[in-house]
Amino acid sequence: MSKLLTPEIVQQKARIVDAPEAEAQVQTNVDRNFELPKALYGATLACYLGFVAITAMAFGNPALIIPMVIIALIVTAGFVVPGIWTQLKPETKKVRSMGLDHFAGKGIMTNTSPLKARDAATQVLILPVLVLLWGVAVVTIAALAG
Numbered sequence: 001m002s003k004l005l006t007p008e009i010v011q012q013k014a015r016i017v018d019a020p021e022a023e024a025q026v027q028t029n030v031d032r033n034f035e036l037p038k039a040l041y042g043a044t045l046a047c048y049l050g051f052v053a054i055t056a057m058a059f060g061n062p063a064l065i066i067p068m069v070i071i072a073l074i075v076t077a078g079f080v081v082p083g084i085w086t087q088l089k090p091e092t093k094k095v096r097s098m099g100l101d102h103f104a105g106k107g108i109m110t111n112t113s114p115l116k117a118r119d120a121a122t123q124v125l126i127l128p129v130l131v132l133l134w135g136v137a138v139v140t141i142a143a144l145a146g
Helices: 007-013 038-058 062-085 100-106 117-145
Strands: none
Touching: 038 062, 038 117, 100 117
């Protein structure tokens, strides 16, 4: 399986080639923007933080203060860090997110087809709203059972 290669064997069989030339740096122009209005991101963040707030108030226990603050910080970081990422190098296309009026009138182009603003907003907000409603349901059940 293995074979001892002496320097003589290596020199006989080795092939010396020139080092490859470094490729020229290509200026990248990256679009990191999802073009959705900031209001949709704000509504999504508000729903998730609303869930944390509802559960924190309903199950108010001094031992839960620190975990709830940590959860709120992690959820917030999940939106702030990508927002910062859109501004980083390599230089991005200076495309701002779509305004709410423009979004409502034009909709948005997806990978498969254009979507109306109502449909896109539904896709973006369905999970956060369901999480918020789940929190309300859990708190209601806990209040009725207690």
